[in-house]
Amino acid sequence: MAERSPWAEDRARAIVDDHRAMPGALLPLLHALQEEFGCIDEPAVPLLADALNLSRAEVHGVVTFYQDFRRTRPGRHVVKVCRAEACQAVGAESLLDHVKRTLAVSEGETTPDGAFTLEAVYCLGNCALGPAVMIDDTLHGRVGPARFDALAKTHRAEDPA
Structure with missing residues (x-):
């Protein structure tokens, strides 16, 4: 980002x-x-x-x-998890729960280290490849807990120390 x-x-x-x-x-x-x-x-x-x-x-x-406008600065990376019906049908709600636990934040919150802000959104336009997650400007399809963990780890590693 x-x-x-x-x-x-x-x-x-x-x-x-x-x-x-x-x-x-x-x-x-x-x-x-x-x-x-x-x-x-x-x-x-x-x-x-x-x-x-x-x-x-x-x-x-x-x-x-408009939900897209923020009143406070986001973390260095914005994680958007799709909650639309197509993604829900393939596990988006359980993925969102996993992301919340992993990042230790609720929707709309930023991790204490400022690395991630979590947003639940309705449709990322990747319905055929749900559950869909967007991190910053990159869309990811078929994201499960293990794949999310790998993506989060990669983004943390890219952050300046």
């Missing part, structure tokens, strides 16, 4: 300036800010509201409506 910058208003304003003229700019701006900073920091809400002539409530409503 790409290293995320800490919140910087000048950088956020530059991102806003790059996107504000787009039709329906709010969603692309939110994605761009989250890509840069890892989450939608609280100071981004009034900045976006002012730049797009929206109320803070409107911006806040969009941020909180």
Whole structure:
């Protein structure tokens, strides 16, 4: 996963300036800010509201409506476990339980060492190869407990010491 910058208003304003003229700019701006900073920091809400002539409530409503937007920074690796019906049919719930036990976190939490954030999602678009797991931007199919453990071990080993 790409290293995320800490919140910087000048950088956020530059991102806003790059996107504000787009039709329906709010969603692309939110994605761009989250890509840069890892989450939608609280100071981004009034900045976006002012730049797009929206109320803070409107911006806040969009941020909180879509599950993809985070209000806190994630771990170095984001683990998404699919809970859609096709994956459930082939063991996604037991895999999710295993991942929770292995990482010692619940959905939406980050491990104490900051290595992993766990998210349960509904459909990764890999229905034929469930249970599906996405770690960072890489999709994995037919993931069972042993395969998840190997993937987690590989990602931990890649982290800087």
